[in-house]
Amino acid sequence: MQSSNTQFELIRQSATIAIADRILALKASGQNIIGLQVGDPDFSTPPAVVDAALKAMQDGLTHYGPSRGYLDLRTAVAKKLIRDEGITYDPASEILITHGGIHAYYLAMQSILNPGDDVLIPDPSWATHTNMAIMLRGNVIRVPAPAENGFIPFFESWEKALTPKTRVVVLNYPANPTGAYPTREYLQKLQDFAAEHNLWIISDEVYGSLYYEEKPTSAAAIRGAKKRTLIVNSLSKSYAMTGWRVGFLAGPAYIIENALKAGQNSITCVAPFIQKAATFALTDPAIQDVTANMRAAYARRRELVLLLSHELESEKVLVIPPQGAFYFFLDFRLLKMSSLEICERLLDEAGVGLVPGAAFGEEGEGFVRMTIAASDEDVEAGFRKIIEWAEKQ
Numbered sequence: 438m439q440s441s442n443t444q445f446e447l448i449r450q451s452a453t454i455a456i457a458d459r460i461l462a463l464k465a466s467g468q469n470i471i472g473l474q475v476g477d478p479d480f481s482t483p484p485a486v487v488d489a490a491l492k493a494m495q496d497g498l499t500h501y502g503p504s505r506g507y508l509d510l511r512t513a514v515a516k517k518l519i520r521d522e523g524i525t526y527d528p529a530s531e532i533l534i535t536h537g538g539i540h541a542y543y544l545a546m547q548s549i550l551n552p553g554d555d556v557l558i559p560d561p562s563w564a565t566h567t568n569m570a571i572m573l574r575g576n577v578i579r580v581p582a583p584a585e586n587g588f589i590p591f592f593e594s595w596e597k598a599l600t601p602k603t604r605v606v607v608l609n610y611p612a613n614p615t616g617a618y619p620t621r622e623y624l625q626k627l628q629d630f631a632a633e634h635n636l637w638i639i640s641d642e643v644y645g646s647l648y649y650e651e652k653p654t655s656a657a658a659i660r661g662a663k664k665r666t667l668i669v670n671s672l673s674k675s676y677a678m679t680g681w682r683v684g685f686l687a688g689p690a691y692i693i694e695n696a697l698k699a700g701q702n703s704i705t706c707v708a709p710f711i712q713k714a715a716t717f718a719l720t721d722p723a724i725q726d727v728t729a730n731m732r733a734a735y736a737r738r739r740e741l742v743l744l745l746s747h748e749l750e751s752e753k754v755l756v757i758p759p760q761g762a763f764y765f766f767l768d769f770r771l772l773k774m775s776s777l778e779i780c781e782r783l784l785d786e787a788g789v790g791l792v793p794g795a796a797f798g799e800e801g802e803g804f805v806r807m808t809i810a811a812s813d814e815d816v817e818a819g820f821r822k823i824i825e826w827a828e829k830q
């Protein structure tokens with residue numbers, strides 16, 4: 438009998454998918470569900486970006502394009518990185534255009550990971566970081582990032598997790614699902630640790646422009662860090678372009694060469710008209726105003742939830758203000774129920790769709806992820822229902 442790639446048996450399909458399917462089924466049956474489970478901006482892609490793609494198609498850019506990405510797009514990315522993060526990258530050799538952030542992460546991992554290497558990933562974190570490492574035959578070691586330390590690992594936890602086989606540290610700040618990010622000093626210490634043990638750092642910065650406190654520092658912006666850090670980023674969250682599938686990887690030229698080979702031999706290139714739309718999005722001044730308005734809306738909804746939580750004075754749910762991204766990671770631990778049960782019951786009894794914290798790792802158990810990438814009305818109504826339900830338990 439034929440056998441399949443057994444590595445995939447190690448990847449658990451998360452409860453999130455089951456819940457998401459149930460939410461869709463309930464909605465389809467006409468039930469009024471407030472969906473606060475998605476990680477997708479509720480804003481439309483700015484129409485001028487859509488026009489830029491249409492124009493590129495009409496101009497004939499409907500064939501293969503350059504696998505590395507058009508130079509004008511790579512130059513736009515390099516300008517963004519110097520402007521926002523203060524890091525200089527050579528657009529000719531240190532930037533690769535990818536099929537979104539997830540593909541940038543895949544190419545980064547492909548380029549540096551050997552089977553059996555240890556990969557250190559904070560817990561809780563986005564499941565794909567772990568699943569991708571497993572797919573590529575890495576050995577994932579989760580590093581607890583407890584709520585009690587602001588969802589950032591205690592430094593000793595990195596040291597404890599280290600083995601002779603450790604090759605990569607995966608960071609994602611601001612984090613999905615917690616919105617947390619560490620100080621520059623913490624990153625400096627982590628970079629020193631990576632240098633001492635000859636580790637790579639992959640820094641997923643897809644939420645990098647969404648922050649509500651002091652601007653987060655890119656892991657690559659630390660002195661001496663650029664040569665051992667790969668930045669993963671995309672236009673998905675920052676420009677409301679999740680469906681376009683366009684992002685980038687930035688790092689040392691010899692790694693970008695590996696990643697280019699992996700990209701060429703898997704997807705060939707990102708569609709040229711999409712690359713042109715991405716260049717327009719990154720460079721047109723009016724688009725930067727549109728995205729600033731989106732950021733202001735997330736900040737307003739975050740404030741709304743914090744004000745409501747003050748007003749409702751929940752005794753059961755602890756509301757931790759997120760530093761960045763567009764999620765609240767609500768602490769339900771006092772209820773002593775599994776996060777899956779909480780989400781199932783909130784869906785059935787209160788009509789609110791959420792993501793169980795356990796989908797992000799053991800440290801997420803007892804927490805529930807609620808998005809603020811939804812209308813002000815849905816965020817307010819959904820949050821009220823959540824708290825009312827919790828108080829009855």
Ligand SMILES: Cc1ncc(COP(=O)(O)O)c(C=O)c1O
Nearest residue numbers: 476537538539563613643671673
């Ligand atoms: C932490 C993190 N990285 C990457 C992605 C995927 O981004 P993209 O749409 O750019 O592939 C997501 C999507 O939710 C995410 O939460």
